Amino acid sequence: MDFQLSIKDIHFLRPLFWYLNIFLITPWYDFSKKSLVRTNMRIFYTIILVLLKITLLVYSFLDEILEQVHGKLFLTQKIILGSTYTNITLTVIATIFKSGFWNRNLWKEMLSNFCFLDTKLQNQRKREIFFRNFYCKLVLKHVLFGILAHHQLHSWSNFVSAPAWKIMMFTGFMEMCYEFLIVLLLTALVQAFEVRYKDLNERLMKLSNNGTTFQELLSLAQSYRILGETVDIFNELFGYQLVLIIFHCGLQMVQCLNLVFVFGAVEETDDVNFQFLVSNFWLFVWIGYTFLTIILPISGTNREAGKFVDLLYKMQEGYMEKSEMCDFLTRLVNYSKNFHKGFTAAEFFGLNKTVIFSVVGNVATYLIITIQLNSDTRNQQSSLFN
Secondary structure, three states: OOEOOOOOOHHHHHHHHHHOOOOOOOOEEOOOOOOEEEEHHHHHHHHHHHHHHHHHHHHHOOOHHHHHHHHHHOOOHHHHHHHHHHHHHHHHHHHHHHHHHOOHHHHHHHHHHHHHHHHHOOOOOOEHHHHHOOOHHHHHHHHHHHHHOOOOHHHHHHHHOHHHHHHHHHHOOOHHHHHHHHHHHHHHHHEEEEHHEEEEHHHEEEEHHHOOHHHHHHHHHHHHHHHHHHHHHHHHHHHHHHHHHHHHHHHHHHHHHHHHHHHHOOOOHHHHHHHHHHHHHHHHHHHHHHHHHHHHHHHHHHHHHHHHHHHHHHHHHHHHOOOOHHHHHHHHHHHHHHOOOOOOOOOOOEEEOOOHHHHHHHHHHHHHHHHHHHHHHHHHHHHHHH
């Protein structure tokens, strides 16, 4: 496995796929043969992982310590924690099923399209310097996430007086680690789309400046079509996971902010509680960072995809006096516009920067609701003791 390949060569994903195969986030794919392998073993492994998840889920409801902690929570905390746990559990199960049972041909088609484009654009075996390398950044992200995870485990363990292994296994902590890996895969694929759109735009600009032929333009338009079709495959493979992950980011932000108001209302800030609040703050920062690492690269890729059609329009202006080339560019513009595909969350909504403001608005709305409910709960508790 080569860890220094450029993102321009889709084989850069081979080590990442090998790593994510352990968790069945990706199917077992042979990049050399361009085919899925060990189908029966993958199905068996899928069943094992799902049964393990169901077992842990059942055990978490039967654990006495977790039940006591749950009983002390405010109503808003119970609702948000329950919704968050359900959400990330569905994300994990959907990912495992899509890699193990469903959409297997879509995985193969998506990766084959990338391989074909890399051959067509002559981007195979290109390499990156160390500090710009994908896996250098991947290791850094793992280190940062590991520090955050350790602090979260330590804080939760002290706060609820439970062993760290129990917190890790039964409170959705493992699912959050799983989600972290899913986001790594999503961002890697989005980067792969972005660099190829940029490459097409650069080649089109060179043709525009240096003169071009019909065949060269048609070749770039065909590559653009294949990329657009591959975006559609990406949307089908990851659409529902993106819906769930974005929903989880919003829920987690509400939970973190709500916890601050709950502590301010009912707790004295001792050392354990202070550490827990600090841990909660860093979790809020991480969730916000995760959300932005999904939305901003996708928005940038959408922008690069749109540039290709814009460049064709500009080229058309330069050939107004040459009717044959002008007519050809007109047809090429209409052809390319049909394959200007955007990223969507299972076609529920488009993924662009407007999603950021939508999530912020929803977080603010639900935070106000939780503060009101917390106030009502506190008043009820006060009336019981008076």
